[in-house]
Amino acid sequence: MFVPHTVDDREAMLQAIGVKRLEDLFQDVPAQHRFPQLDLPPALTEMEALQELREIASVNETTQDLVCFLGAGAYNHYVPAAVDSILRRGEFYTAYTPYQPEVSQGTLQAIFDYQSLIAALTGMDVSNASHYDGATAVAEAVSMAYANFRGKRAKVVLSPALHPQYRQVVHTYNLGTPIQFVGEDLDLQAGPEALLPYIDNNTALVIVQYPDFFGRIYDYTKLAEAVHAAGALLSVAVNPLALAIFAPPGQFGADIVTGEGQPLGIPLSYGGPYLGIFATKQEYVRKMAGRLVGETVDNRGQRAYVLTLTAREQHIRREKATSNICTNQGLMALASTVYMSLLGKEGLREVAELNYHKAHYAAQQITALPGYSLWSNAPFFNEFAVRCPKPVSEINAHLLDHDILGGYELGQDYPGMENVMLVAVTEMNSREDIDLLVDVLSEVSHD
Amino acid sequence: MTEPLLCELSVPGRRGVRFPQPDVPLAELPKELARQHFPMPELSEVDVVRHFTRLSKLNYCIDEGMYPLGSCTMKYNPKINEETARLPGFANLHPLQPIETVQGALILMYELQEMLKEIGGFAGVTLQPAAGAQGELTGVLIIRAYHKSRGDLQRTKVLIPDSAHGTNPATSAMSGMQVVEIPSDARGNVDLNALRQHCDNTLAGLMLTNPNTLGLFDENVLEAARLVHEAGGLVYGDGANLNALMGIVRPGELGIDVMHFNLHKTFSTPHGGGGPGSGPVGVAAHLVDFLPAPIVDIIEEGDEETAPLYGFVTPPKTIGRVKSFLGQFGMMVRAYTYIRMNGPDGLRAVSEAAVLNANYLLSKLRDYYHLPYDRICMHEFVLEGVWPDAPEVHALDIAKRMMDYGLHPPTNYFPLIVHEALMIEPTETESKQSLDNFADVMIKIAEEAHTQPELLKSAPHITPVGRLDEVKAAKELVLCCGVGALEAEAA
Ligand SMILES: Cc1ncc(COP(=O)(O)O)c(C=O)c1O
Numbered sequence: 001m002f003v004p005h006t007v008d009d010r011e012a013m014l015q016a017i018g019v020k021r022l023e024d025l026f027q028d029v030p031a032q033h034r035f036p037q038l039d040l041p042p043a044l045t046e047m048e049a050l051q052e053l054r055e056i057a058s059v060n061e062t063t064q065d066l067v068c069f070l071g072a073g074a075y076n077h078y079v080p081a082a083v084d085s086i087l088r089r090g091e092f093y094t095a096y097t098p099y100q101p102e103v104s105q106g107t108l109q110a111i112f113d114y115q116s117l118i119a120a121l122t123g124m125d126v127s128n129a130s131h132y133d134g135a136t137a138v139a140e141a142v143s144m145a146y147a148n149f150r151g152k153r154a155k156v157v158l159s160p161a162l163h164p165q166y167r168q169v170v171h172t173y174n175l176g177t178p179i180q181f182v183g184e185d186l187d188l189q190a191g192p193e194a195l196l197p198y199i200d201n202n203t204a205l206v207i208v209q210y211p212d213f214f215g216r217i218y219d220y221t222k223l224a225e226a227v228h229a230a231g232a233l234l235s236v237a238v239n240p241l242a243l244a245i246f247a248p249p250g251q252f253g254a255d256i257v258t259g260e261g262q263p264l265g266i267p268l269s270y271g272g273p274y275l276g277i278f279a280t281k282q283e284y285v286r287k288m289a290g291r292l293v294g295e296t297v298d299n300r301g302q303r304a305y306v307l308t309l310t311a312r313e314q315h316i317r318r319e320k321a322t323s324n325i326c327t328n329q330g331l332m333a334l335a336s337t338v339y340m341s342l343l344g345k346e347g348l349r350e351v352a353e354l355n356y357h358k359a360h361y362a363a364q365q366i367t368a369l370p371g372y373s374l375w376s377n378a379p380f381f382n383e384f385a386v387r388c389p390k391p392v393s394e395i396n397a398h399l400l401d402h403d404i405l406g407g408y409e410l411g412q413d414y415p416g417m418e419n420v421m422l423v424a425v426t427e428m429n430s431r432e433d434i435d436l437l438v439d440v441l442s443e444v445s446h447d
Numbered sequence: 448m449t450e451p452l453l454c455e456l457s458v459p460g461r462r463g464v465r466f467p468q469p470d471v472p473l474a475e476l477p478k479e480l481a482r483q484h485f486p487m488p489e490l491s492e493v494d495v496v497r498h499f500t501r502l503s504k505l506n507y508c509i510d511e512g513m514y515p516l517g518s519c520t521m522k523y524n525p526k527i528n529e530e531t532a533r534l535p536g537f538a539n540l541h542p543l544q545p546i547e548t549v550q551g552a553l554i555l556m557y558e559l560q561e562m563l564k565e566i567g568g569f570a571g572v573t574l575q576p577a578a579g580a581q582g583e584l585t586g587v588l589i590i591r592a593y594h595k596s597r598g599d600l601q602r603t604k605v606l607i608p609d610s611a612h613g614t615n616p617a618t619s620a621m622s623g624m625q626v627v628e629i630p631s632d633a634r635g636n637v638d639l640n641a642l643r644q645h646c647d648n649t650l651a652g653l654m655l656t657n658p659n660t661l662g663l664f665d666e667n668v669l670e671a672a673r674l675v676h677e678a679g680g681l682v683y684g685d686g687a688n689l690n691a692l693m694g695i696v697r698p699g700e701l702g703i704d705v706m707h708f709n710l711h712k713t714f715s716t717p718h719g720g721g722g723p724g725s726g727p728v729g730v731a732a733h734l735v736d737f738l739p740a741p742i743v744d745i746i747e748e749g750d751e752e753t754a755p756l757y758g759f760v761t762p763p764k765t766i767g768r769v770k771s772f773l774g775q776f777g778m779m780v781r782a783y784t785y786i787r788m789n790g791p792d793g794l795r796a797v798s799e800a801a802v803l804n805a806n807y808l809l810s811k812l813r814d815y816y817h818l819p820y821d822r823i824c825m826h827e828f829v830l831e832g833v834w835p836d837a838p839e840v841h842a843l844d845i846a847k848r849m850m851d852y853g854l855h856p857p858t859n860y861f862p863l864i865v866h867e868a869l870m871i872e873p874t875e876t877e878s879k880q881s882l883d884n885f886a887d888v889m890i891k892i893a894e895e896a897h898t899q900p901e902l903l904k905s906a907p908h909i910t911p912v913g914r915l916d917e918v919k920a921a922k923e924l925v926l927c928c929g930v931g932a933l934e935a936e937a938a
Binding site: 001002003004005009010012013014016017018019022024025026027028029030033034035036037038039040041042043044045046049050052053054056057058059060061062063064066068070072073074076078080082084085086088089090091092093094095096097098099100101102103104105106107109110111112113115116117119120121125126127129130132133134135136143163165166168169171172173175176177217219243244245246247248260267268269270271272273274285291292293294295296297298299300302303304306308309313314315316317318319320321322323324325326327328329330331332334337338340341342343344345346347348349350351353354356357358360361379396400405408427430431434 | 449450452453454457461462463464465466467469470471472473474476477479480481482483485486487488489490492495496498499500502503504505506507508509510511514516519521522523524525527529530531532533534535536537538539540541542543544545547548549550551552554555562565566568577578579580581583584588591592612613614616617618619620621622623624626663664666668669693694695696697700701711715717718719720721722723724725739766767768769770771772773774775776777778780783784786787788789790791792793794795796797799800802803804806807809810811822823846847850855856858861875876877878879905907910911912913914915916917919920921923924925926927928
């Protein structure tokens with residue numbers, strides 16, 4: 001389909017090579033396995049393929065067809081048109097990793113812009129050029145902390161309120177390491193102080209989320225003090241949008257900040273591609289995995305950008321590297337950079353405040369219904385857990401009948417929480433949407 | 448002319464995108480937790496669009512011309528992929544929606560799993576891994592779990608040829624394995640004698656790239672797999688080079704037990720300037736139970752009246768989850784589109800043309816550059832970028848000089864086993880004219896290397912920037928625009 005050769009081209013090329021037939025180029029492939037007939041559907045033209053894909057896509061009910069109150073790590077936000085317009089420039093999306101800086105300054109400087117914005121947003125000194133997503137960024141924080149103490153500290157404290165999927169990924173990444181994980185069985189209502197007894201001089205890292213999986217915002221200053229008193233590191237997984245109105249983790253002493261960058265201008269796209277944010281303090285920059293862009297000058301005296309500290313990475317260090325990451329989420333990092341610069345200082349605050357106000361309105365309205373109450377009294381950003389009069393699965397089925405995507409059923413990850421729903425509200429939800437949700441929820445409490 | 452940074456373009460009080468006024472009562476913000484200082488740029492939409500458009504013009508890209516980076520499979524990325532991935536029915540789905548509302552997405556994932564199984568010769572596929580390296584991690588953890596399930600706890604040794612990509616040893620180390628490097632023989636294959644010495648009861652597996660990073664089909668692949676299996680080990684296939692093999696041979700039939708696919712190489716999803724990729728993993732029947740969870744499957748068979756219901760299953764001995772949600776779904780839509788448009792014959796034609804193009808280019812260049820392994824190549828080949836009679840010229844100089852002719856250079860200094868390597872992968876989407884032009888340039892540069900080496904040493908000359916001071920970058924370590932400057936402006 002995308003092979004340009006004419007019959008004549010092919011003949012001329014085979015002749016230049018000195019073989020008669022195309023098949024002659026595959027003599028090294030074991031004959032008994034050569035040229036299998038692939039059982040795949042026959043080729044489609046572009047027109048037919050688009051039609052088929054449209055049909056498949058039309059089977060789905062989208063966040064445009066349904067009113068969405070689902071979050072739990074991925075959020076329905078407005079993406080300004082200019083973001084995708086930049087992403088669709090072939091100069092960005094059809095370029096490779098910028099290994100040849102003289103012909104890749106666009107990508108390199110955009111990453112440098114990204115690193116600058118993420119450092120400013122998180123209140124940290126340095127950011128890398130991205131990880132795969134919020135979950136793998138946390139797993140990389142574990143590897144980094146473990147390597148930082150040269151394996152001498154083998155314990156990592158995981159808050160039970162860290163996203164369950166992030167914790168699962170951390171466990172998978174560490175199937176072959178001696179790291180011991182503690183903390184996940186703690187009382188969910190207890191708050192960060194409950195982690196303190198686990199922190200000692202064998203602890204490499206303590207990981208919390210901000211806002212946490214239940215939407216709660218805690219001041220981690222005391223926790224950070226305890227972590228540092230034990231000589232350990234603190235890693236905070238963030239929703240980056242919340243940092244437009246809440247104190248950044250750098251302010252309360254985080255050593256590593258990770259995050260899911262999806263809320264920064266990246267479509268939901270059924271879970272990916274998203275963006276793994278990773279930032280740290282200057283003193284750990286050489287311990288951080290992933291690509292980094294640094295500023296320098298060229299031989300004509302111009303300011304220019306280049307991949308730097310590459311000696312940390314797998315292609316140089318091979319089995320001594322602390323991470324195997326190679327391809328990252330370059331284009332998604334670009335999306336977030338365009339988004340952050342389009343909204344800017346005022347726009348980011350504005351959208352974060354909208355989320356905050358709408359979520360608080362929803363919480364107030366829902367908890368005014370009989371049988372519904374807030375699961376926690378802690379401050380929250382755009383997501384909160386609600387105790388419901390019935391199992392969330394039943395309520396959600398009813399909501400779906402009214403074209404509402406209800407909140408996340410926390411019972412899926414936390415036994416005993418079958419009646420607790422995690423509700424996310426963003427700038428995309430109008431007051432009417434919220435009132436509709438409240439109306440339908442009130443029907444559930446009555447019957 | 449240097450493009451300013453975002454923070455330098457910022458003008459206090461300037462605004463880009465606006466949002467509607469709140470339509471709900473305002474809630475009190477908790478003061479103790481409130482952000483005091485928010486040093487973000489202040490720009491108009493025009494400022495932003497122009498900044499990134501100007502930046503984009505400093506990049507070379509496939510849409511502009513040939514991008515022959517060996518091992519990277521920089522083929523043309525069909526534009527239709529960008530349309531299908533952005534269909535609202537795909538782009539606006541939340542990953543945690545009830546399965547009844549996302550049957551289309553699940554059908555697509557299920558069908559893609561089936562297609563990759565058929566192309567690779569595997570019994571099961573996970574689409575979860577985010578890129579090649581994460582596919583490797585998934586695969587090696589599966590190998591580890593397999594041995595563990597059989598009580599073979601001592602199997603921790605992974606054999607890796609010296610021609611392998613750096614992600615292979617890095618992955619094995621991350622998985623808690625011991626890495627043993629295996630030399631290549633004189634024909635560029637895995638050295639079977641060296642391999643044999645390590646085939647004992649501590650062997651977990653072999654990580655094999657085939658075609659290998661020299662672009663050669665490993666002539667010993669069946670024997671290597673037999674030796675490893677006989678010793679109780681498993682064979683991991685680095686599928687980075689699958690572009691040579693579609694419809695040519697199924698890796699699963701060569702004794703590869705587990706392999707990652709690169710949707711961002713073989714299946715035309717764009718590299719995006721460094722990602723996102725997507726690295727699905729295929730496994731043989733004995734490893735299906737270890738795949739990461741969840742896997743898409745038919746959970747209720749259909750009949751004449753009702754369609755089957757697609758949903759998620761958890762393999763009984765799963766290694767767990769490697770990524771949040773379901774993987775890089777947008778890349779799956781693109782790869783699905785590509786496979787559907789090619790069909791079985793089209794995919795074979797892709798691999799045939801990829802191999803034809805590489806051999807054609809090789810035939811044109813072999814008299815001018817030293818070819819360390821002289822065999823028919825697959826989709827790529829490796830030359831030495833150095834001549835005894837032009838000692839001051841290095842592969843790097845050749846690479847930089849190519850830019851003066853408006854071309855992207857090949858991969859250089861990889862694989863490590865070739866001195867001054869120039870690794871060339873034209874891909875099937877280059878026409879004969881494009882290859883001829885590339886060959887002419889390479890030949891011209893070979894001549895210049897002997898007659899005017901200073902032209903190479905000082906190259907590139909026509910690019911937006913010249914050679915960079917990489918030592919300064921690493922020593923001074925300026926990694927972001929001073930937040931201080933931004934703060935000062937904002938204050
Ligand atoms: C042979 C080989 N293996 C593995 C990888 C790693 O794949 P990824 O960059 O998708 O993680 C690459 C990537 O360039 C490669 O060429």
